[in-house]
Amino acid sequence: MKEACIVGIGQTDYCRKPGSGLSQLALQLQAASRAIGEAGLKPAEIDGIMPFPNLGRAEEFAANLGCQNLRYAATIHMGGAAPAASLQAAAAAVNSGMANYVLLPAGWNGYSGARVRQTVSQDVSSIPGGAIARDYYLPFGFTAPPQWYSVLARRHMHEFGTRSEQLGAIALAMRKHAQLNSSAVMHGKPMTMDDYLASPMLADPYRFFDCCLETDGGAAVVVTTAERARDLGTRPVRILAAASGQPYPADEITNRRDIFRTGLTIAAPEAFGKAGLKPSDVDFAMIYDCFTFEVLQQLEEVGFCERGEGGPFVEGGRIELGGELPVNTHGGLLSEAHVLGMSHIVEAVRQLRGELGERQVKDAELGVVTGWGDFGDGSIALLAR
Amino acid sequence: MTEYSLPLPVLEGHSADFYGFCKEGELRFQRCDGCGAWRHVPRELCAECGSWDWTWTRSSGKGEVFTYTVVGRALHPAFADSAPYAVSVVEMEEGVRMLSRVADVDPAELEIGMRVQVDFEAVTEEISLPIFRRATV
Numbered sequence: 277m278k279e280a281c282i283v284g285i286g287q288t289d290y291c292r293k294p295g296s297g298l299s300q301l302a303l304q305l306q307a308a309s310r311a312i313g314e315a316g317l318k319p320a321e322i323d324g325i326m327p328f329p330n331l332g333r334a335e336e337f338a339a340n341l342g343c344q345n346l347r348y349a350a351t352i353h354m355g356g357a358a359p360a361a362s363l364q365a366a367a368a369a370v371n372s373g374m375a376n377y378v379l380l381p382a383g384w385n386g387y388s389g390a391r392v393r394q395t396v397s398q399d400v401s402s403i404p405g406g407a408i409a410r411d412y413y414l415p416f417g418f419t420a421p422p423q424w425y426s427v428l429a430r431r432h433m434h435e436f437g438t439r440s441e442q443l444g445a446i447a448l449a450m451r452k453h454a455q456l457n458s459s460a461v462m463h464g465k466p467m468t469m470d471d472y473l474a475s476p477m478l479a480d481p482y483r484f485f486d487c488c489l490e491t492d493g494g495a496a497v498v499v500t501t502a503e504r505a506r507d508l509g510t511r512p513v514r515i516l517a518a519a520s521g522q523p524y525p526a527d528e529i530t531n532r533r534d535i536f537r538t539g540l541t542i543a544a545p546e547a548f549g550k551a552g553l554k555p556s557d558v559d560f561a562m563i564y565d566c567f568t569f570e571v572l573q574q575l576e577e578v579g580f581c582e583r584g585e586g587g588p589f590v591e592g593g594r595i596e597l598g599g600e601l602p603v604n605t606h607g608g609l610l611s612e613a614h615v616l617g618m619s620h621i622v623e624a625v626r627q628l629r630g631e632l633g634e635r636q637v638k639d640a641e642l643g644v645v646t647g648w649g650d651f652g653d654g655s656i657a658l659l660a661r
Numbered sequence: 662m663t664e665y666s667l668p669l670p671v672l673e674g675h676s677a678d679f680y681g682f683c684k685e686g687e688l689r690f691q692r693c694d695g696c697g698a699w700r701h702v703p704r705e706l707c708a709e710c711g712s713w714d715w716t717w718t719r720s721s722g723k724g725e726v727f728t729y730t731v732v733g734r735a736l737h738p739a740f741a742d743s744a745p746y747a748v749s750v751v752e753m754e755e756g757v758r759m760l761s762r763v764a765d766v767d768p769a770e771l772e773i774g775m776r777v778q779v780d781f782e783a784v785t786e787e788i789s790l791p792i793f794r795r796a797t798v
C-alpha cells in the first residue's frame with residue numbers, strides 16, 4: 277500500500293469558562309487555517325475536506341477558507357471514531373488521485389454551547405439506531421453515552437474482576453500527563469486516587485472523573501501523499517495503515533452476542549496486518565478516552581493485552597509517561613480537552629516529530645491512534661516518523 | 662391519569678406492534694418462521710437466515726439481569742427528579758436481551774444474575790412499558 281502523510285496540524289485554545297467566544301464554525305476554521313499554514317500550503321491547494329459528522333459541511337469550510345478547487349468532500353459517520361477513520365479515507369483519496377491535500381477539521385463549543393448539547397441529549401435522531409434509542413432506551417432513562425457504556429464496564433467488572441481503582445488509574449494517568457501540557461484545561465489541577473474515588477457517581481461504575489471534559493476547542497490536520505509531503509516545510513508523519521470497523525449490531529448496544537466485540541476488534545488486526553507490525557512494536561498510544569473503561573476496553577481490543585486483562589494492565593504506571601506504553605500524553609479527552617479525537621492525532625504527530633519536551637516519549641518511532649464513537653464504532657491509525 | 666412527563670416510544674410500525682402487545686399485558690418478540698431465531702429489537706427480516714416471515718411470539722417473561730447501571734445524575738432533563746435510578750439489561754430465557762428496569766429492587770441491591778419476571782406499567786392511556794420485578798419462583 278502506498279503511504280500517505282500528515283503534513284500539517286493546528287489547534288485552537290482549549291477552554292471552559294468563559295467559552296471560546298467563537299462560533300462552532302469559526303473555531304474549526306481557526307484550527308484548519310493553522311494546519312494549512314503550518315503545512316506551508318495555501319487554502320486554494322486544499323482540494324479535499326472531510327468534516328466531522330454533524331459539525332459542519334465541506335461547502336462552508338471551503339467558502340470561508342478560500343478552497344476554490346474542492347473536488348473531494350466526505351464525512352465518515354462514526355462519531356468519535358471519525359477522525360482516525362477519516363485518516364484512512366484521506367490516505368486512500370490522496371493516493372488514488374481523488375485529491376491532493378485533504379483537510380480534516382473538528383471542533384465544537386462543548387462547554388459554552390451547553391444549550392445545544394442539552395437539546396442533543398433529548399434528540400437521539402443523529403446517532404445510528406436513533407429510533408431504537410427513542411423507542412426502547414429513552415423511556416427507561418437510558419439516554420446518554422456514559423449510561424450506554426457504563427453497562428459494558430459493569431459487565432466487564434463482573435466477568436473479569438475489573439475494579440474501580442483500575443478505572444481510576446486511567447483517570448489519574450491522563451491527569452498526570454495534563455500537568456505537562458499547558459494547553460490542557462486540567463493543567464495545574466492534579467488529582468489523587470482519593471479525589472477520584474470521592475467524585476460523585478454519574479452512571480455506576482462511572483464517577484464524575486471517569487467522564488470526558490466538556491470544553492470549547494478545535495483541531496485539524498492536513499493529509500497528502502508521501503511524494504508531495506517531501507516538498508513541504510514540516511516533518512511529515514507517515515500513516516502506515518488505518519482501518520475502521522463496527523460492532524454487530526452497531527445500532528443496538530444490548531443484543532451483541534459478545535458484548536465486548538466493538539469496531540476496533542475488527543479494525544486493529546486489519547491495521548497491524550497491513551503494516552506488518554504488532555502491538556508490542558508500538559511506542560505510545562493515543563486512545564479515544566470518552567470514559568475510562570473505553571480506554572481499558574480499547575487497549576484489550578487493540579491487543580496490547582488479552583481480553584479481561586485490561587485492569588491489571590493499566591496499573592502500576594504502565595500507561596504513564598516513562599511506562600511501557602504511555603497513553604494520551606496530552607491528557608486526552610479526560611484532562612486536556614474534548615476535541616473529538618482530532619487532538620489525539622495532533623498529539624501523536626507531535627510525539628513523532630519529537631517536539632514535546634517534558635512530555636516527549638523518548639525515541640518515539642511508532643504510535644497508535646484510536647477512535648470510538650456512537651455505540652462502539654471503532655477506528656485505528658498506525659503513525660510513524 | 663396524571664400527566665406523564667418522561668419520554669415515550671413513538672408507536673409506528675413494529676414499535677406499535679411491540680407496545681400494543683405490552684398494553685395487553687403480553688411481552689412478545691419477533692420469532693423467525695424460517696429458522697426459529699428470536700430477535701429484539703424488531704427488524705424487517707431475519708439476520709440469521711434471511712427470512713422475511715416472522716410471528717410475534719409470546720415470551721415466558723422470565724429472564725435475568727445481564728448488566729445494569731445506576732444513574733446518579735440524570736443527563737436528560739425529564740429524568741432530573743428520578744435519579745438515582747437503575748437501568749438494567751435483562752437477558753430473557755429466549756436469549757434476546759432488552760433494556761428495562763427492575764422496579765421493585767433497590768438500586769443498591771441490584772445484581773448481575775438476579776432472576777426477574779416481566780410486568781407492565783400503564784404510563785398513559787395508550788402505552789404500557791414492560792418493566793421487571795424480582796422473580797418469586
Ligand SMILES: [Zn+2]
Nearest residue numbers: 693696707710
Ligand atoms: Zn431466520
